[in-house]
Amino acid sequence: MSEQKTGDIALDHIIDEMVDTVTNSKDEIFEIGEGSRQEYEKLYDELQETKRQVIAYIEEGDQLDQKVRFSRKRLSEVSSQFQKYSEEEIREVYEKTHALQMELSMKREKEKQLRCRRDDLELRLRQLEETIGRAEALGGKISVVLNYLTEDFKHVSDALETAKEKQQFGLQIIEAQEEERRRLSREIHDGPAQMLANVMLRSDLVERTYKKRGIEDAMQEVKSVRSLVRSALYEVRRIIYDLRPMALDDLGLLPTLKKYLATVQDYNDGLTITFATFGKEDRLESKYEVALFRLVQEAVQNAVKHAEAQEIKVKVEIMSTSAMIIVKDDGKGFDTNGKKEKSFGLMGMRERVEMLEGELNIDSSIGEGTIVTIHLPLN
Template structure:
């Protein structure tokens, strides 16, 4: 009875956390959209204000020339007062006064528009910063939301006791791998097949258009076909990243070789893979964990270190499996903890769940070496 009550309490807490996170995400999204709308409106207003400022500047410059000419005329009249009638003198004074008044008013409008322009530009900078911060927060909240919904959706079924932490962690990994397998099948049977069909149809259209010599249309179809091929490659790459099917069929070592081959084709980089010991299959959960650890290590190197060479060594020993991933990239200071370093944290958690240890050695401009050692009894 106490256990069921505790499970209900945990469910309530998780549901409430998910609800609050979703609500906060929606509120921040609304703030971001409102700010973006205001930003677009102000951009239009800024362009119009700049146009008016330029217009007033040109009109003011023209009016100043008229004022100078009128003043010159006034000086001439004043100098030779007796040559002009009273009406002429009055008209010259009045014209000069009117022009000066008009110029003052125009310059005042110009100054007000300049202040308005500067104020709009300051507001745009503030709104741009608000939009960026809102999008950043939304992205982080999405990570939290996914973590709560995916990793803790079956927490009560997995937690049996505090002593079963290792088994609990391995079950989470297995659940994640099952989800990747499902997504891989869905994408393979859906988007990938659809893109292949579109490619086939484009070839049929090309043949039809060729008969009528519509060269421009044919050229456009060539371009579309190239984009479709690229999309098809990307979808299949996503499928492979989600769940390499070769891992189930062939095992860890052939899958690593295939994965490395794909990376070499996609990136301008040299990757060496060496296996020491008997090439035999390991237990499924160890193959999955070691592949993901290798994948995360290599992806981190490519993404952050810009290396020319990555070396992967897998040692299958009698009582241990050791994996070493070394690159000659930029390296980093291991004593400085970076924010949002979820990749390394996830690697450490995977290794802990297998009762293994991970050692990360790196120096700036000297590359990085990751050594993973997992206990595993090889049976004859």
């Protein structure tokens, strides 16, 4: 068997495995969504029944409370005029009053338990709604990826000229996959996973707070849990957005950058981002739009996460034969000769720029902020 034929088979095998993996992931997400939807319907019916029982116990308790008041009044009259009643009559009135009080106490306790169950069901339903929404959104994105793999990516081998090129391309795919998996694993572990674990702990604290300190303190804890869930949801959405911003294909580079920078500013209190464009606003080839977007994204994320910047200025100039990006921040800066220069983010930026035969310059010093300047030729 020729070397080229062997390369074709190897690459086709890799692509088939990728398609199978994505298909299985889509099926698993669908099952999660369906399971959550079935659980939602079950809990919704239980919630309606619980609400009905709460109302019934309230009404029964109110009626019983009136009977207890009347019985107490009767007992007071009998006690004050005991000479008119026999011992048997007094005991009967007392026992009846005591029985009514015990029954009322039991109903009030049952009402309290049902209220707690109702609140728990409402919280779980809200969580399931979010899970169903995330599963549907993620399923839609995976469908796009699967369509790309099955329709477009299957023809990649036809476009490669030699077995050596196909082998290198296959290795690059595997390496990129593994690196992306490592990055996603780190981000999910450090972000949503930690937040959701904290949510579980705080949800237990809500219950204990409710039992010990009452509804007001418990509601404060609920607000704190909501904030944690909102942060986790933002991190999940950010990770999904990082995989591939769909607006880049639909709207182009500049509108997508504008939307992305506005989102970063909204989710980082105290941060101001200014965005300016110069030159042409025509659509570029996909590889250049993706590259320019990722370079701006990485530079901005470095400024937000590592430099702790309060103000970021982004300038993009697109000319007929070249493009220039300038990202300037007022963060804490770093020593460009130190280990920071070897970070994965900067290494990825340098590799991307070198692949497109461009130039990357980083001007920074500790306490003086950072200026990232990128020149790319548009061939």
